[in-house]
Amino acid sequence: MRGGEVVQVVGRAVAQALSERRVRADAVVERAVGLLAGRARCRIADAYRHLLRIAAEQGADPAVVAGRMIRLLDHVDAPLSPFTGADLVTDRLAGVEELAGLGWGEWDLVTGEVYWSPQLYRIYQRDPALGPLSRAEGRLAGVSDGLSLRDAALAATQSRDRVELVKRVTINGRIRRLRTVVDTVRDPDGRPIRLFGIVQDVTEQPVSAQRLAEVERKLDEQRRAADAEHDLALRLQEIILPIPDEPIELPGLKAAVRYLPAGQETMVGGDWFHAAALRDGSVLLAVGDVAGHGTQAASNMAQLRHALRALTVVDSDPATLLGHLNRLTCELESETPELAATAVIARFDPHRFRLTWAQAGHPPPLLCRGGRTEALHRPAGPMLGVLEDARYASTVIDFRPGDVLLLYTDGLVEHRGQSLDTGLNAVIHTVDDAVRAAPLQPLAELVGRLRRANPDDDTCILAARPSTGGTRDLRHHLLGRN
Incomplete structure (x- = not known):
């Protein structure tokens, strides 16, 4: 009063x-x-x-x-x-x-x-x-x-x-x-x-006013520091994870990518993707998620993504690549305690239309075939950084013209207010609707329709479809090259 x-x-x-x-x-x-x-x-x-x-x-x-x-x-x-x-x-x-x-x-x-x-x-x-x-x-x-x-x-x-x-x-x-x-x-x-x-x-009120002014000054300093960290994280993310505006062509494959940032602007996350042509003519697709937000998460994400890119020079097997990333994550954990990460890696052979993939504690890819979308059965593989000697299994599926593959991070399907099945079913329905709405150009339609389920988490989406025009030699095209 x-x-x-x-x-x-x-x-x-x-x-x-x-x-x-x-x-x-x-x-x-x-x-x-x-x-x-x-x-x-x-x-x-x-x-x-x-x-x-x-x-x-x-x-x-x-x-x-x-x-x-x-x-x-x-x-x-x-x-x-x-x-x-x-x-x-x-x-x-x-x-x-x-x-x-x-x-x-x-x-x-x-x-x-x-x-x-x-x-x-x-x-x-x-x-x-x-x-x-x-x-x-x-x-x-x-x-x-x-x-x-x-x-x-x-x-x-x-x-x-x-x-x-x-x-x-x-x-x-x-x-x-x-x-x-x-x-x-x-x-x-x-x-x-x-x-x-x-x-x-x-x-005593002037003293209280001085104390209030001091508190406000400190809060203002904290806000400026938080804004500076957020700007740094955004620039870092833009440098290491450029997002293409249009679907791009790889050997025998078209891919479209979309990144959905968290609802709060300060929450720059650790979601990442990689899509690149390999020297043997195959294509490597990957999506990963480093837990946390801010510059540390963005820095860890960059190390994993660039490590994957370097490792593909000597080996392209998805399960083997995940094993290498797991050992790297375990080493990073000494600098970043409780570091956790997940990933899914797929290698597409455009000559045989075969897709070999493996995962590390990651949500299952979705495959749309004949107008019906299903989640693929996941091969064994723990999260990255949990076990130093972890082993990862891989599986092989046909991936032919007309099919659509969706790789994504958990922000697309997971929310504390709903079950994982509920979120997954919602995405499956969206994929079915997008493919029916644009059967000839489904990728742009699909990534444009998808929305994150969790406003507190960022989401990375990679949709791919085998090309029908042959396997062009684009081995030197790397999506997201700095």
């Missing part, structure tokens, strides 16, 4: 007051304000100010106006006794004061009487038996202009009904900063007749 609102809420029950009668009368005001706020759907502070304004305009006691308002709003015909609920009001005011660290006072400009609440005495560290500060004592306590807080409030309210002041005062030899919010009650001629003030010690 802000100081201005508290002053109005606390001020609406004028007091613990100068007399038992006034305290009891305040219970009537309390109830009237509550009813008015509820019926008019306004803030209690606004309802209280409205009641005081009516009383001032009519020159009437606020308790009398409140009693009439209660009978009107609560449909009560019997007169309301002002001697009901005084203790409740007193307890409520004391609770508000203690909770908010506020004190409040009242100055009757007609009689000169001044009232301080118990909390206001605590703020001034003054014995209640001494009563409120006199005007002379208040002037002595002022630090800057010699005005007491009471005189400064009176001067400010000559032209306004509500003012806010912050003054430095001396309390027990120490300088404190007191914030005061003052409401003015005027007579029918507009002259101020009573001031209600809420006082709060705000000496």
